[in-house]
Amino acid sequence: MSQGRRHKPKNLLMILMLTPYLLLLFFFGILPLIMAIFNVPSKSPSNPNGGWHVFNIVLHDFRLLPAAEHVLGFMAIFVPLMIVFVIVMSLMLDTDAAPWKKWIRLAYIVPACVSGSVAVLLWYVLLEPTLSPFKAVMHWMGIKQASQIWQTSNLTFILAFMAFFALAGQWILIQFGSLQSISTEILEAARVDGCTPFQLALRIKLPLIRKYVIYMGVLVFAGGLQIFVEPQLLNTSVYAGIANQWSFDQLSYSLAFQNGNFGEASALSLMLLVPSLIGALLVIYKTDMFEDVAVKSPKKLEKEARKREAAKA
Amino acid sequence: MSIDFEKQEVIPSLQPKKRKRKIRFGHYAVNTWLIFWAGISIIPMLWLILAPSKTNRNLSYQNPLGFGNFTGYWHAWKNLQDFNSGVLARWAFNSLTYNVAIVLIASLTASLAGFVISASRIRFKKAFLISTLIMMLVPPVALVIPLFIEMNKANLVDNPWSVILISSLYPFGAFLSYIYYSNTIPPEIYESARLDGCSDIRLYTKIAFPLSYPLLALLAFFAFVGNWGNYFMPYIMLPSPEHYTLPVGLGALFFSTPAINPGVGATSVPIQKPEIALAGILIAVPVMIVFLISQKRLIRGMLSGSIKE
Numbered sequence: 001m002s003q004g005r006r007h008k009p010k011n012l013l014m015i016l017m018l019t020p021y022l023l024l025l026f027f028f029g030i031l032p033l034i035m036a037i038f039n040v041p042s043k044s045p046s047n048p049n050g051g052w053h054v055f056n057i058v059l060h061d062f063r064l065l066p067a068a069e070h071v072l073g074f075m076a077i078f079v080p081l082m083i084v085f086v087i088v089m090s091l092m093l094d095t096d097a098a099p100w101k102k103w104i105r106l107a108y109i110v111p112a113c114v115s116g117s118v119a120v121l122l123w124y125v126l127l128e129p130t131l132s133p134f135k136a137v138m139h140w141m142g143i144k145q146a147s148q149i150w151q152t153s154n155l156t157f158i159l160a161f162m163a164f165f166a167l168a169g170q171w172i173l174i175q176f177g178s179l180q181s182i183s184t185e186i187l188e189a190a191r192v193d194g195c196t197p198f199q200l201a202l203r204i205k206l207p208l209i210r211k212y213v214i215y216m217g218v219l220v221f222a223g224g225l226q227i228f229v230e231p232q233l234l235n236t237s238v239y240a241g242i243a244n245q246w247s248f249d250q251l252s253y254s255l256a257f258q259n260g261n262f263g264e265a266s267a268l269s270l271m272l273l274v275p276s277l278i279g280a281l282l283v284i285y286k287t288d289m290f291e292d293v294a295v296k297s298p299k300k301l302e303k304e305a306r307k308r309e310a311a312k313a
Numbered sequence: 314m315s316i317d318f319e320k321q322e323v324i325p326s327l328q329p330k331k332r333k334r335k336i337r338f339g340h341y342a343v344n345t346w347l348i349f350w351a352g353i354s355i356i357p358m359l360w361l362i363l364a365p366s367k368t369n370r371n372l373s374y375q376n377p378l379g380f381g382n383f384t385g386y387w388h389a390w391k392n393l394q395d396f397n398s399g400v401l402a403r404w405a406f407n408s409l410t411y412n413v414a415i416v417l418i419a420s421l422t423a424s425l426a427g428f429v430i431s432a433s434r435i436r437f438k439k440a441f442l443i444s445t446l447i448m449m450l451v452p453p454v455a456l457v458i459p460l461f462i463e464m465n466k467a468n469l470v471d472n473p474w475s476v477i478l479i480s481s482l483y484p485f486g487a488f489l490s491y492i493y494y495s496n497t498i499p500p501e502i503y504e505s506a507r508l509d510g511c512s513d514i515r516l517y518t519k520i521a522f523p524l525s526y527p528l529l530a531l532l533a534f535f536a537f538v539g540n541w542g543n544y545f546m547p548y549i550m551l552p553s554p555e556h557y558t559l560p561v562g563l564g565a566l567f568f569s570t571p572a573i574n575p576g577v578g579a580t581s582v583p584i585q586k587p588e589i590a591l592a593g594i595l596i597a598v599p600v601m602i603v604f605l606i607s608q609k610r611l612i613r614g615m616l617s618g619s620i621k622e
Binding site: 009012013015016017018020021023024025027028029030031032033035036039064090093095096098101103104105106107108109110112113114115116117118120121122124125126130131132133134135169173174176177178180196197198203212218219222223225226228230233236237238239240249252253256257263265267269270272273276277279280281283284290293294295299 | 332344346348356364377378395425430443444446455457459468469478483492531543548576586589604
């Protein structure tokens with residue numbers, strides 16, 4: 001960047017161009033949080049005098065513990081399964097650059113097109129022994145009726161697989177993309193040294209894509225915590241009552257909409273936001289994902305660039 | 314990170330032939346598994362696309378991945394059209410208009426923001442980038458209840474603009490644009506244009522915008538893919554059926570017809586599984602087309618900022 005000339009008065013136009021985005025960011029990113037915080041101590045049937053102990057009321061809500069059990073059980077299956085499977089699959093895809101793998105990658109993206117209500121429809125079909133494309137497997141396993149599968153106690157597994165199936169493909173491709181960023185010189189050197197493809201994947205590639213794995217882990221974790229659409233739709237529109245206030249978000253939803261209790265709903269939403277925020281900050285400050293582009297100050301970057309040029313000279 | 318390979322000794326393998334055979338066998342196993350998973354990945358979508366070709370009865374008796382008859386699509390389409398005096402067309406129209414508005418507003422505001430942050434010397438750049446990154450990494454669902462409370466206060470519930478404006482906040486797009494502009498347009502270009510008397514707005518309209526068609530396509534793709542199938546936000550913000558989008562409408566079809574809801578008794582409504590599947594196709598296939606066309610670019614976009622080319 002050239003130094004000297006400053007364009008102070010002209011900055012006005014720049015700020016004007018930034019304003020639309022800033023307004024959206026303020027009204028739909030920051031203001032709802034501020035309003036939620038102010039809503040917490042408002043008066044409600046469960047908190048007739050108002051006050052901040054509403055957090056305590058939510059924590060002692062008899063529906064919270066079952067929701068926690070469901071969601072944490074769901075995450076305990078979904079998150080590790082996703083991470084391990086995605087890493088293994090992307091490393092497998094990366095063993096060689098055969099042209100036919102292009103088609104494989106296209107196939108992997110297909111489940112990502114199915115979300116929300118369509119995903120519920122497809123899983124209804126997949127797990128219905130009379131309709132399923134996998135009915136032979138189901139008959140072999142002794143499943144003759146959907147009611148053998150669709151029970152609240154099985155929901156943790158079903159929802160974990162639904163989420164896994166919807167998201168695995170796109171993350172395989174993303175991690176495959178991150179593997180492409182490894183310099184060919186490193187890989188070539190390792191091969192010359194007699195590395196087998198397996199060792200190459202485990203000892204060289206995996207450590208080099210660590211930050212992307214953390215990035216995925218955080219996003220997958222934060223998303224899993226907020227599971228809502230699938231259990232809600234199953235509960236209201238397919239198998240009535242199967243997932244009543246099953247997840248945290250469903251509980252928060254029913255507090256707001258059925259009980260009209262915005263104080264408790266806000267308190268629960270804010271509590272759920274904390275792990276997501278911690279995850280976001282972890283990715284931003286504890287990995288070097290965004291270090292060069294956002295975290296370091298411009299001055300520091302300029303200094304580094306100068307150092308590099310000096311080293312070159 | 315650099316690994317010093319030169320210092321390592323080359324270890325001659327003792328039985329090169331045996332080892333090679335083992336590796337080749339491993340290759341076959343790996344490739345077979347990769348192909349198997351590809352099959353698993355597309356089977357549900359194949360079922361969905363083929364389902365309306367069959368009659369409701371044949372869905373259970375024919376091969377699940379077999380093809381019925383082209384007239385099946387036509388029948389299912391007509392039955393869907395007749396449902397509640399054509400409300401499906403209304404939902405499709407809503408989905409289309411909301412999404413066009415979202416894609417336009419989101420892409421434009423995000424690209425402007427990215428441009429300003431990369432080309433100007435305004436203050437609080439870092440605060441802006443960090444807050445954008447936080448918004449990008451926190452799942453949007455986390456804010457739905459607070460957003461509802463806000464919209465409720467503002468009397469915007471059941472007004473489509475609530476969904477359009479909320480979904481137009483596009484932190485990922487702003488970040489992507491910032492990366493794109495800082496990597497593709499060197500600051501010297503702006504400097505010299507400024508010397509020639511170019512105003513900041515013209516810097517964007519005459520230089521940055523025309524140079525960023527690939528970026529704008531990417532922004533539009535991502536905004537579309539992220540919002541077309543969105544269920545939670547319109548479900549909560551737009552309770553009246555005339556404002557439903559296709560995904561919310563599909564949920565309503567589940568609820569009010571016996572197609573997949575065993576709780577609904579026999580009715581004369583001719584909405585059965587083939588009709589429901591056709592409605593599902595209307596939602597899933599547009600996203601699939603965008604994905605298949607732009608798969609590579611979308612993936613590269615997801616990783617932008619962290620991978621140097």
